[in-house]
Amino acid sequence: MLRRKPEVITFKADPALVEAMKNIPNRSEFIRTAVLAAMGNLCPLCQGTGMLTPKQQEHWQAFTETHAVQQCKECHELHVVCQRSPVKRKPHGRRRK
Numbered sequence: 842m843l844r845r846k847p848e849v850i851t852f853k854a855d856p857a858l859v860e861a862m863k864n865i866p867n868r869s870e871f872i873r874t875a876v877l878a879a880m881g882n883l884c885p886l887c888q889g890t891g892m893l894t895p896k897q898q899e900h901w902q903a904f905t906e907t908h909a910v911q912q913c914k915e916c917h918e919l920h921v922v923c924q925r926s927p928v929k930r931k932p933h934g935r936r937r938k
Contacts, residue, residue: 854862865871883889886897893901911922 862868862871879889886901887893907925908921908923910919912919
């Protein structure tokens with residue numbers, strides 16, 4: 842199996858970020874870890890762009906006919922709730938057995 846060489850990716854950083862990262866021993870590893878962690882937390886629809894395409898908006902509108910975005914009463918984070926058949930859950934989304 843052929844192994845691809847690592848690719849260099851660069852980005853611009855404002856002076857405050859440069860200063861904040863100044864004493865990080867392995868900045869490359871830190872940035873790789875941060876990017877991978879951020880990618881694991883991307884919105885499944887917009888993939889981190891913050892915008893939906895017109896077709897995605899159509900799908901979202903259909904979805905919201907039976908679902909709503911609500912604030913959790915415990916942690917105050919927003920989450921999607923199905924309005925058709927409420928499922929009894931333990932705090933923060935863990936299902937009851």
